[in-house]
Amino acid sequence: MSVLVVGASGAVGGAVVAGLRERGEDVRATSRTPEKLSLPDPVRVFAADLNDPAGFSPALQCVDRLFLYADLAEPEALLDVVAAAGVRHVVLLSSSSVTSPGAAEDFNGSRFLRVERAVEDSGLAYTFLRPGGFASNAARWSWGIRADGAVALPYPEAVQAPIHERDIADVAVVALTGTSLIGQKPVLTGPERLTLREQVSTIGEVIGRRLSVIEQSEAESAAMLAQHVPDVWVRQIITDWREAVGATPLVSDEYALITGRPARTFRAWVADNIDLFR
Ligand SMILES: NC(=O)c1ccc[n+]([C@@H]2O[C@H](COP(=O)([O-])OP(=O)(O)OC[C@H]3O[C@@H](n4cnc5c(N)ncnc54)[C@H](OP(=O)(O)O)[C@@H]3O)[C@@H](O)[C@H]2O)c1
Structure with missing residues:
Protein backbone atom coordinates (compact mmCIF):
# COMPACT_ATOMS: atom_id res chain seq x y z
CA MET A 1 0.00 0.00 0.00
CA GLY A 132 3.15 27.45 15.53
CA GLY A 133 4.62 30.15 13.26
CA PHE A 134 6.93 28.84 10.54
CA ALA A 135 10.54 30.01 10.21
CA SER A 136 9.73 30.29 6.51
CA ASN A 137 7.56 33.34 7.25
CA ALA A 138 10.92 35.18 7.29
CA ALA A 139 11.10 34.56 3.54
CA ARG A 140 8.80 37.61 3.24
CA TRP A 141 11.78 39.72 4.30
CA SER A 142 14.05 38.44 1.56
CA TRP A 143 13.30 41.18 -0.96
CA GLY A 144 14.08 44.02 1.50
CA ILE A 145 17.21 42.25 2.69
CA ARG A 146 18.52 41.69 -0.82
CA ALA A 147 17.58 45.19 -1.99
CA ASP A 148 18.49 47.40 1.00
CA GLY A 149 19.80 45.19 3.79
CA ALA A 150 16.74 46.26 5.75
CA VAL A 151 13.49 44.85 7.12
CA ALA A 152 10.56 47.16 7.92
CA LEU A 153 8.40 45.98 10.83
CA PRO A 154 5.69 47.50 13.03
CA TYR A 155 6.51 45.29 16.04
CA PRO A 156 10.18 44.21 15.97
CA GLU A 157 9.96 43.07 19.60
CA ALA A 158 7.21 40.52 18.86
CA VAL A 159 8.34 37.15 20.25
CA GLN A 160 7.96 33.86 18.37
CA ALA A 161 9.34 30.30 18.49
CA PRO A 162 9.68 29.76 14.72
CA ILE A 163 9.66 26.17 13.49
CA HIS A 164 11.63 24.71 10.58
CA GLU A 165 9.24 23.11 8.06
CA ARG A 166 11.43 19.99 7.97
CA ASP A 167 10.68 19.40 11.67
CA ILE A 168 6.97 19.34 10.86
CA ALA A 169 7.66 16.94 8.01
CA ASP A 170 9.76 14.66 10.26
CA VAL A 171 6.84 14.32 12.67
CA ALA A 172 4.48 13.68 9.75
CA VAL A 173 6.76 10.87 8.57
CA VAL A 174 6.78 9.28 12.05
CA ALA A 175 2.98 9.52 12.09
CA LEU A 176 2.61 8.03 8.60
CA THR A 177 4.98 5.12 9.16
CA GLY A 178 3.72 3.83 12.50
CA THR A 179 0.84 3.87 14.93
CA SER A 180 2.38 5.80 17.85
CA LEU A 181 0.81 9.12 16.84
CA ILE A 182 -2.69 7.90 16.01
CA GLY A 183 -5.16 10.12 17.83
CA GLN A 184 -2.36 12.53 18.87
CA LYS A 185 -2.38 16.31 18.31
CA PRO A 186 1.20 17.43 18.92
CA VAL A 187 1.82 21.17 19.18
CA LEU A 188 5.13 21.80 17.41
CA THR A 189 7.38 24.84 17.73
CA GLY A 190 10.99 25.78 17.19
CA PRO A 191 13.43 25.22 20.08
CA GLU A 192 13.92 28.88 21.09
CA ARG A 193 12.07 32.15 21.53
CA LEU A 194 13.28 34.96 19.29
CA THR A 195 11.99 38.45 18.67
CA LEU A 196 11.54 39.48 15.04
CA ARG A 197 14.55 41.79 15.55
CA GLU A 198 16.63 38.79 16.69
CA GLN A 199 15.47 36.80 13.66
CA VAL A 200 16.62 39.62 11.36
CA SER A 201 19.99 39.79 13.08
CA THR A 202 20.36 35.99 12.86
CA ILE A 203 19.80 36.22 9.10
CA GLY A 204 22.47 38.95 8.97
CA GLU A 205 24.95 36.78 10.89
CA VAL A 206 24.39 33.79 8.61
CA ILE A 207 24.74 35.79 5.38
CA GLY A 208 27.58 37.89 6.78
CA ARG A 209 25.88 41.24 6.31
CA ARG A 210 24.77 43.87 8.82
CA LEU A 211 20.99 44.25 8.49
CA SER A 212 18.82 47.00 9.89
CA VAL A 213 15.26 47.00 11.19
CA ILE A 214 13.13 49.98 10.18
CA GLU A 215 10.21 50.61 12.49
CA GLN A 216 7.00 51.33 10.61
CA SER A 217 3.37 51.98 11.54
CA GLU A 218 0.68 49.31 11.30
CA ALA A 219 -0.78 51.14 8.29
CA GLU A 220 2.58 51.17 6.49
CA SER A 221 3.10 47.50 7.27
CA ALA A 222 -0.42 46.62 6.10
CA ALA A 223 0.16 48.39 2.78
CA MET A 224 3.40 46.43 2.24
CA LEU A 225 1.91 43.06 3.22
CA ALA A 226 -1.15 43.65 1.03
CA GLN A 227 1.11 43.46 -2.02
CA HIS A 228 1.74 39.78 -1.23
CA VAL A 229 -1.13 38.35 0.86
CA PRO A 230 -4.93 38.75 0.99
CA ASP A 231 -6.43 41.37 3.33
CA VAL A 232 -7.67 38.86 5.86
CA TRP A 233 -4.10 37.61 6.27
CA VAL A 234 -2.72 41.14 6.54
CA ARG A 235 -4.96 41.76 9.56
CA GLN A 236 -4.09 38.38 11.09
CA ILE A 237 -0.32 38.82 10.71
CA ILE A 238 -0.33 42.32 12.22
CA THR A 239 -2.62 41.28 15.09
CA ASP A 240 -0.37 38.28 15.83
CA TRP A 241 2.73 40.52 15.92
CA ARG A 242 1.01 43.13 18.13
CA GLU A 243 -0.11 40.48 20.61
CA ALA A 244 3.32 38.80 20.62
CA VAL A 245 5.19 41.85 21.94
CA GLY A 246 6.60 40.86 25.33
CA ALA A 247 4.89 37.46 25.13
CA THR A 248 6.43 34.14 26.18
CA PRO A 249 5.11 31.75 23.52
CA LEU A 250 5.21 28.02 24.17
CA VAL A 251 8.44 26.24 23.33
CA SER A 252 7.27 22.67 22.79
CA ASP A 253 9.39 19.57 23.42
CA GLU A 254 7.15 17.38 21.24
CA TYR A 255 9.58 17.24 18.32
CA ALA A 256 12.38 15.88 20.51
CA LEU A 257 10.05 13.44 22.26
CA ILE A 258 8.68 12.11 18.96
CA THR A 259 11.88 11.97 16.90
CA GLY A 260 14.59 11.67 19.58
CA ARG A 261 16.42 14.63 18.05
CA PRO A 262 16.63 18.31 19.01
CA ALA A 263 14.40 20.65 16.99
CA ARG A 264 16.16 22.64 14.26
CA THR A 265 16.99 26.24 15.15
CA PHE A 266 15.98 29.36 13.24
CA ARG A 267 19.68 29.75 12.37
CA ALA A 268 19.60 26.30 10.76
CA TRP A 269 16.53 27.30 8.72
CA VAL A 270 18.35 30.43 7.46
CA ALA A 271 21.43 28.37 6.56
CA ASP A 272 19.20 25.89 4.67
CA ASN A 273 17.57 28.77 2.76
CA ILE A 274 20.53 31.14 2.47
CA ASP A 275 20.02 31.80 -1.24
CA LEU A 276 16.77 33.59 -0.45
CA PHE A 277 18.68 36.35 1.29
CA ARG A 278 21.69 37.02 -0.91
N1 LIG B 1 3.09 29.98 7.97
C1 LIG B 1 2.81 29.68 9.23
O1 LIG B 1 3.33 30.28 10.17
C2 LIG B 1 1.84 28.55 9.51
C3 LIG B 1 1.57 28.17 10.83
C4 LIG B 1 0.68 27.11 11.07
C5 LIG B 1 0.08 26.45 10.00
N2 LIG B 1 0.36 26.88 8.73
C6 LIG B 1 -0.29 26.18 7.61
O2 LIG B 1 0.69 25.43 6.91
C7 LIG B 1 0.33 25.40 5.53
C8 LIG B 1 1.50 25.95 4.69
O3 LIG B 1 2.52 24.99 4.65
P1 LIG B 1 3.74 25.12 3.59
O4 LIG B 1 4.63 26.21 4.03
O5 LIG B 1 4.29 23.78 3.36
O6 LIG B 1 2.91 25.63 2.33
P2 LIG B 1 3.38 25.96 0.86
O7 LIG B 1 4.84 25.72 0.68
O8 LIG B 1 2.80 27.28 0.53
O9 LIG B 1 2.57 24.85 0.03
C9 LIG B 1 1.19 24.74 0.11
C10 LIG B 1 0.80 23.41 -0.51
O10 LIG B 1 -0.61 23.22 -0.36
C11 LIG B 1 -1.10 22.74 -1.58
N3 LIG B 1 -2.46 23.25 -1.76
C12 LIG B 1 -2.93 24.46 -1.40
N4 LIG B 1 -4.22 24.58 -1.78
C13 LIG B 1 -4.54 23.42 -2.42
C14 LIG B 1 -5.70 22.93 -3.06
N5 LIG B 1 -6.81 23.69 -3.16
N6 LIG B 1 -5.69 21.70 -3.59
C15 LIG B 1 -4.55 20.93 -3.54
N7 LIG B 1 -3.40 21.34 -2.94
C16 LIG B 1 -3.41 22.57 -2.40
C17 LIG B 1 -0.19 23.32 -2.65
O11 LIG B 1 -0.19 22.43 -3.74
P3 LIG B 1 -0.17 22.88 -5.29
O12 LIG B 1 -0.04 24.38 -5.34
O13 LIG B 1 1.01 22.17 -5.87
O14 LIG B 1 -1.46 22.36 -5.80
C18 LIG B 1 1.18 23.35 -1.96
O15 LIG B 1 1.87 22.17 -2.20
C19 LIG B 1 -0.94 26.24 5.37
O16 LIG B 1 -2.07 25.41 5.46
C20 LIG B 1 -0.85 27.16 6.56
O17 LIG B 1 -2.09 27.69 6.94
C21 LIG B 1 1.23 27.88 8.46
Whole structure:
Protein backbone atom coordinates (compact mmCIF):
# COMPACT_ATOMS: atom_id res chain seq x y z
CA MET A 1 0.00 0.00 0.00
CA SER A 2 1.04 3.62 -0.62
CA VAL A 3 1.06 6.94 1.18
CA LEU A 4 -0.53 9.88 -0.68
CA VAL A 5 1.02 13.28 0.00
CA VAL A 6 -1.30 16.13 -0.94
CA GLY A 7 0.66 19.28 -1.71
CA ALA A 8 4.00 17.74 -2.67
CA SER A 9 5.07 21.13 -4.06
CA GLY A 10 4.75 22.65 -0.58
CA ALA A 11 7.62 23.24 1.83
CA VAL A 12 6.22 20.72 4.32
CA GLY A 13 4.65 18.38 1.75
CA GLY A 14 7.87 18.18 -0.28
CA ALA A 15 9.87 17.30 2.83
CA VAL A 16 7.27 14.65 3.74
CA VAL A 17 7.73 13.04 0.32
CA ALA A 18 11.52 13.01 0.79
CA GLY A 19 11.27 11.59 4.31
CA LEU A 20 8.90 8.82 3.25
CA ARG A 21 11.12 7.86 0.31
CA GLU A 22 14.13 7.68 2.68
CA ARG A 23 12.14 5.13 4.67
CA GLY A 24 11.43 3.13 1.52
CA GLU A 25 7.70 3.90 1.46
CA ASP A 26 5.75 3.75 -1.78
CA VAL A 27 4.67 7.38 -2.26
CA ARG A 28 2.06 9.05 -4.42
CA ALA A 29 1.76 12.82 -4.60
CA THR A 30 -0.68 15.45 -5.81
CA SER A 31 -0.46 19.00 -7.01
CA ARG A 32 -2.87 21.31 -8.81
CA THR A 33 -0.06 21.85 -11.31
CA PRO A 34 1.83 18.53 -11.44
CA GLU A 35 3.74 19.63 -14.53
CA LYS A 36 5.72 22.01 -12.30
CA LEU A 37 6.77 19.23 -9.92
CA SER A 38 9.96 17.26 -10.26
CA LEU A 39 9.96 14.32 -7.86
CA PRO A 40 12.12 11.19 -7.84
CA ASP A 41 11.01 8.55 -10.37
CA PRO A 42 9.11 6.05 -8.25
CA VAL A 43 6.81 8.79 -6.91
CA ARG A 44 3.62 8.88 -9.01
CA VAL A 45 2.22 12.39 -9.33
CA PHE A 46 -1.46 13.15 -9.90
CA ALA A 47 -3.32 16.37 -10.66
CA ALA A 48 -5.83 17.05 -7.89
CA ASP A 49 -7.46 20.04 -6.23
CA LEU A 50 -8.69 19.79 -2.64
CA ASN A 51 -11.79 21.66 -3.69
CA ASP A 52 -12.68 18.98 -6.28
CA PRO A 53 -12.95 15.85 -4.10
CA ALA A 54 -14.09 13.53 -6.91
CA GLY A 55 -10.86 14.34 -8.74
CA PHE A 56 -8.89 12.63 -5.94
CA SER A 57 -10.15 9.12 -6.73
CA PRO A 58 -7.36 8.11 -9.16
CA ALA A 59 -4.64 9.31 -6.76
CA LEU A 60 -6.22 7.39 -3.86
CA GLN A 61 -6.04 3.93 -5.45
CA CYS A 62 -3.94 1.55 -3.28
CA VAL A 63 -3.49 4.31 -0.67
CA ASP A 64 -3.99 3.60 3.03
CA ARG A 65 -2.36 6.71 4.55
CA LEU A 66 -2.79 10.37 3.62
CA PHE A 67 -0.87 13.60 4.36
CA LEU A 68 -3.25 16.51 3.99
CA TYR A 69 -3.08 20.31 4.00
CA ALA A 70 -6.05 21.99 5.67
CA ASP A 71 -6.62 24.46 2.83
CA LEU A 72 -10.01 23.12 1.81
CA ALA A 73 -13.44 24.65 1.91
CA GLU A 74 -15.59 21.46 2.11
CA PRO A 75 -13.59 18.94 4.14
CA GLU A 76 -16.53 16.55 4.61
CA ALA A 77 -16.89 15.91 0.87
CA LEU A 78 -13.18 15.15 0.48
CA LEU A 79 -13.13 12.90 3.55
CA ASP A 80 -16.06 10.88 2.18
CA VAL A 81 -14.01 10.17 -0.94
CA VAL A 82 -10.93 9.40 1.18
CA ALA A 83 -12.80 6.97 3.47
CA ALA A 84 -14.51 5.25 0.52
CA ALA A 85 -11.09 4.69 -1.09
CA GLY A 86 -9.91 2.67 1.95
CA VAL A 87 -7.59 5.19 3.58
CA ARG A 88 -7.20 4.34 7.27
CA HIS A 89 -4.99 7.18 8.68
CA VAL A 90 -5.02 10.91 7.88
CA VAL A 91 -2.15 13.15 9.01
CA LEU A 92 -3.43 16.72 8.86
CA LEU A 93 -1.20 19.81 8.78
CA SER A 94 -3.24 21.95 11.17
CA SER A 95 -2.05 24.85 13.32
CA SER A 96 -1.41 25.71 16.97
CA SER A 97 -3.94 28.52 16.44
CA VAL A 98 -6.65 25.97 17.31
CA THR A 99 -5.34 25.87 20.89
CA SER A 100 -5.79 29.63 21.52
CA PRO A 101 -8.67 30.76 23.68
CA GLY A 102 -11.33 32.04 21.29
CA ALA A 103 -9.98 29.96 18.38
CA ALA A 104 -13.52 29.17 17.25
CA GLU A 105 -14.22 32.88 16.64
CA ASP A 106 -10.83 33.69 15.19
CA PHE A 107 -10.36 33.62 11.36
CA ASN A 108 -7.27 31.43 11.48
CA GLY A 109 -8.23 29.14 14.36
CA SER A 110 -11.76 28.52 13.11
CA ARG A 111 -10.71 27.38 9.63
CA PHE A 112 -8.35 24.74 11.05
CA LEU A 113 -10.86 23.70 13.74
CA ARG A 114 -13.45 23.11 11.04
CA VAL A 115 -11.16 20.72 9.15
CA GLU A 116 -10.01 18.97 12.37
CA ARG A 117 -13.66 18.38 13.38
CA ALA A 118 -14.50 17.00 9.96
CA VAL A 119 -11.58 14.55 10.19
CA GLU A 120 -12.66 13.48 13.71
CA ASP A 121 -16.24 13.01 12.51
CA SER A 122 -15.10 10.95 9.50
CA GLY A 123 -14.23 8.01 11.76
CA LEU A 124 -10.76 7.73 10.16
CA ALA A 125 -7.68 7.39 12.36
CA TYR A 126 -5.93 10.74 12.48
CA THR A 127 -2.95 12.74 13.66
CA PHE A 128 -3.22 16.53 13.83
CA LEU A 129 0.10 18.36 13.51
CA ARG A 130 -0.33 21.72 15.22
CA PRO A 131 2.70 23.88 14.40
CA GLY A 132 3.15 27.45 15.53
CA GLY A 133 4.62 30.15 13.26
CA PHE A 134 6.93 28.84 10.54
CA ALA A 135 10.54 30.01 10.21
CA SER A 136 9.73 30.29 6.51
CA ASN A 137 7.56 33.34 7.25
CA ALA A 138 10.92 35.18 7.29
CA ALA A 139 11.10 34.56 3.54
CA ARG A 140 8.80 37.61 3.24
CA TRP A 141 11.78 39.72 4.30
CA SER A 142 14.05 38.44 1.56
CA TRP A 143 13.30 41.18 -0.96
CA GLY A 144 14.08 44.02 1.50
CA ILE A 145 17.21 42.25 2.69
CA ARG A 146 18.52 41.69 -0.82
CA ALA A 147 17.58 45.19 -1.99
CA ASP A 148 18.49 47.40 1.00
CA GLY A 149 19.80 45.19 3.79
CA ALA A 150 16.74 46.26 5.75
CA VAL A 151 13.49 44.85 7.12
CA ALA A 152 10.56 47.16 7.92
CA LEU A 153 8.40 45.98 10.83
CA PRO A 154 5.69 47.50 13.03
CA TYR A 155 6.51 45.29 16.04
CA PRO A 156 10.18 44.21 15.97
CA GLU A 157 9.96 43.07 19.60
CA ALA A 158 7.21 40.52 18.86
CA VAL A 159 8.34 37.15 20.25
CA GLN A 160 7.96 33.86 18.37
CA ALA A 161 9.34 30.30 18.49
CA PRO A 162 9.68 29.76 14.72
CA ILE A 163 9.66 26.17 13.49
CA HIS A 164 11.63 24.71 10.58
CA GLU A 165 9.24 23.11 8.06
CA ARG A 166 11.43 19.99 7.97
CA ASP A 167 10.68 19.40 11.67
CA ILE A 168 6.97 19.34 10.86
CA ALA A 169 7.66 16.94 8.01
CA ASP A 170 9.76 14.66 10.26
CA VAL A 171 6.84 14.32 12.67
CA ALA A 172 4.48 13.68 9.75
CA VAL A 173 6.76 10.87 8.57
CA VAL A 174 6.78 9.28 12.05
CA ALA A 175 2.98 9.52 12.09
CA LEU A 176 2.61 8.03 8.60
CA THR A 177 4.98 5.12 9.16
CA GLY A 178 3.72 3.83 12.50
CA THR A 179 0.84 3.87 14.93
CA SER A 180 2.38 5.80 17.85
CA LEU A 181 0.81 9.12 16.84
CA ILE A 182 -2.69 7.90 16.01
CA GLY A 183 -5.16 10.12 17.83
CA GLN A 184 -2.36 12.53 18.87
CA LYS A 185 -2.38 16.31 18.31
CA PRO A 186 1.20 17.43 18.92
CA VAL A 187 1.82 21.17 19.18
CA LEU A 188 5.13 21.80 17.41
CA THR A 189 7.38 24.84 17.73
CA GLY A 190 10.99 25.78 17.19
CA PRO A 191 13.43 25.22 20.08
CA GLU A 192 13.92 28.88 21.09
CA ARG A 193 12.07 32.15 21.53
CA LEU A 194 13.28 34.96 19.29
CA THR A 195 11.99 38.45 18.67
CA LEU A 196 11.54 39.48 15.04
CA ARG A 197 14.55 41.79 15.55
CA GLU A 198 16.63 38.79 16.69
CA GLN A 199 15.47 36.80 13.66
CA VAL A 200 16.62 39.62 11.36
CA SER A 201 19.99 39.79 13.08
CA THR A 202 20.36 35.99 12.86
CA ILE A 203 19.80 36.22 9.10
CA GLY A 204 22.47 38.95 8.97
CA GLU A 205 24.95 36.78 10.89
CA VAL A 206 24.39 33.79 8.61
CA ILE A 207 24.74 35.79 5.38
CA GLY A 208 27.58 37.89 6.78
CA ARG A 209 25.88 41.24 6.31
CA ARG A 210 24.77 43.87 8.82
CA LEU A 211 20.99 44.25 8.49
CA SER A 212 18.82 47.00 9.89
CA VAL A 213 15.26 47.00 11.19
CA ILE A 214 13.13 49.98 10.18
CA GLU A 215 10.21 50.61 12.49
CA GLN A 216 7.00 51.33 10.61
CA SER A 217 3.37 51.98 11.54
CA GLU A 218 0.68 49.31 11.30
CA ALA A 219 -0.78 51.14 8.29
CA GLU A 220 2.58 51.17 6.49
CA SER A 221 3.10 47.50 7.27
CA ALA A 222 -0.42 46.62 6.10
CA ALA A 223 0.16 48.39 2.78
CA MET A 224 3.40 46.43 2.24
CA LEU A 225 1.91 43.06 3.22
CA ALA A 226 -1.15 43.65 1.03
CA GLN A 227 1.11 43.46 -2.02
CA HIS A 228 1.74 39.78 -1.23
CA VAL A 229 -1.13 38.35 0.86
CA PRO A 230 -4.93 38.75 0.99
CA ASP A 231 -6.43 41.37 3.33
CA VAL A 232 -7.67 38.86 5.86
CA TRP A 233 -4.10 37.61 6.27
CA VAL A 234 -2.72 41.14 6.54
CA ARG A 235 -4.96 41.76 9.56
CA GLN A 236 -4.09 38.38 11.09
CA ILE A 237 -0.32 38.82 10.71
CA ILE A 238 -0.33 42.32 12.22
CA THR A 239 -2.62 41.28 15.09
CA ASP A 240 -0.37 38.28 15.83
CA TRP A 241 2.73 40.52 15.92
CA ARG A 242 1.01 43.13 18.13
CA GLU A 243 -0.11 40.48 20.61
CA ALA A 244 3.32 38.80 20.62
CA VAL A 245 5.19 41.85 21.94
CA GLY A 246 6.60 40.86 25.33
CA ALA A 247 4.89 37.46 25.13
CA THR A 248 6.43 34.14 26.18
CA PRO A 249 5.11 31.75 23.52
CA LEU A 250 5.21 28.02 24.17
CA VAL A 251 8.44 26.24 23.33
CA SER A 252 7.27 22.67 22.79
CA ASP A 253 9.39 19.57 23.42
CA GLU A 254 7.15 17.38 21.24
CA TYR A 255 9.58 17.24 18.32
CA ALA A 256 12.38 15.88 20.51
CA LEU A 257 10.05 13.44 22.26
CA ILE A 258 8.68 12.11 18.96
CA THR A 259 11.88 11.97 16.90
CA GLY A 260 14.59 11.67 19.58
CA ARG A 261 16.42 14.63 18.05
CA PRO A 262 16.63 18.31 19.01
CA ALA A 263 14.40 20.65 16.99
CA ARG A 264 16.16 22.64 14.26
CA THR A 265 16.99 26.24 15.15
CA PHE A 266 15.98 29.36 13.24
CA ARG A 267 19.68 29.75 12.37
CA ALA A 268 19.60 26.30 10.76
CA TRP A 269 16.53 27.30 8.72
CA VAL A 270 18.35 30.43 7.46
CA ALA A 271 21.43 28.37 6.56
CA ASP A 272 19.20 25.89 4.67
CA ASN A 273 17.57 28.77 2.76
CA ILE A 274 20.53 31.14 2.47
CA ASP A 275 20.02 31.80 -1.24
CA LEU A 276 16.77 33.59 -0.45
CA PHE A 277 18.68 36.35 1.29
CA ARG A 278 21.69 37.02 -0.91
N1 LIG B 1 3.09 29.98 7.97
C1 LIG B 1 2.81 29.68 9.23
O1 LIG B 1 3.33 30.28 10.17
C2 LIG B 1 1.84 28.55 9.51
C3 LIG B 1 1.57 28.17 10.83
C4 LIG B 1 0.68 27.11 11.07
C5 LIG B 1 0.08 26.45 10.00
N2 LIG B 1 0.36 26.88 8.73
C6 LIG B 1 -0.29 26.18 7.61
O2 LIG B 1 0.69 25.43 6.91
C7 LIG B 1 0.33 25.40 5.53
C8 LIG B 1 1.50 25.95 4.69
O3 LIG B 1 2.52 24.99 4.65
P1 LIG B 1 3.74 25.12 3.59
O4 LIG B 1 4.63 26.21 4.03
O5 LIG B 1 4.29 23.78 3.36
O6 LIG B 1 2.91 25.63 2.33
P2 LIG B 1 3.38 25.96 0.86
O7 LIG B 1 4.84 25.72 0.68
O8 LIG B 1 2.80 27.28 0.53
O9 LIG B 1 2.57 24.85 0.03
C9 LIG B 1 1.19 24.74 0.11
C10 LIG B 1 0.80 23.41 -0.51
O10 LIG B 1 -0.61 23.22 -0.36
C11 LIG B 1 -1.10 22.74 -1.58
N3 LIG B 1 -2.46 23.25 -1.76
C12 LIG B 1 -2.93 24.46 -1.40
N4 LIG B 1 -4.22 24.58 -1.78
C13 LIG B 1 -4.54 23.42 -2.42
C14 LIG B 1 -5.70 22.93 -3.06
N5 LIG B 1 -6.81 23.69 -3.16
N6 LIG B 1 -5.69 21.70 -3.59
C15 LIG B 1 -4.55 20.93 -3.54
N7 LIG B 1 -3.40 21.34 -2.94
C16 LIG B 1 -3.41 22.57 -2.40
C17 LIG B 1 -0.19 23.32 -2.65
O11 LIG B 1 -0.19 22.43 -3.74
P3 LIG B 1 -0.17 22.88 -5.29
O12 LIG B 1 -0.04 24.38 -5.34
O13 LIG B 1 1.01 22.17 -5.87
O14 LIG B 1 -1.46 22.36 -5.80
C18 LIG B 1 1.18 23.35 -1.96
O15 LIG B 1 1.87 22.17 -2.20
C19 LIG B 1 -0.94 26.24 5.37
O16 LIG B 1 -2.07 25.41 5.46
C20 LIG B 1 -0.85 27.16 6.56
O17 LIG B 1 -2.09 27.69 6.94
C21 LIG B 1 1.23 27.88 8.46
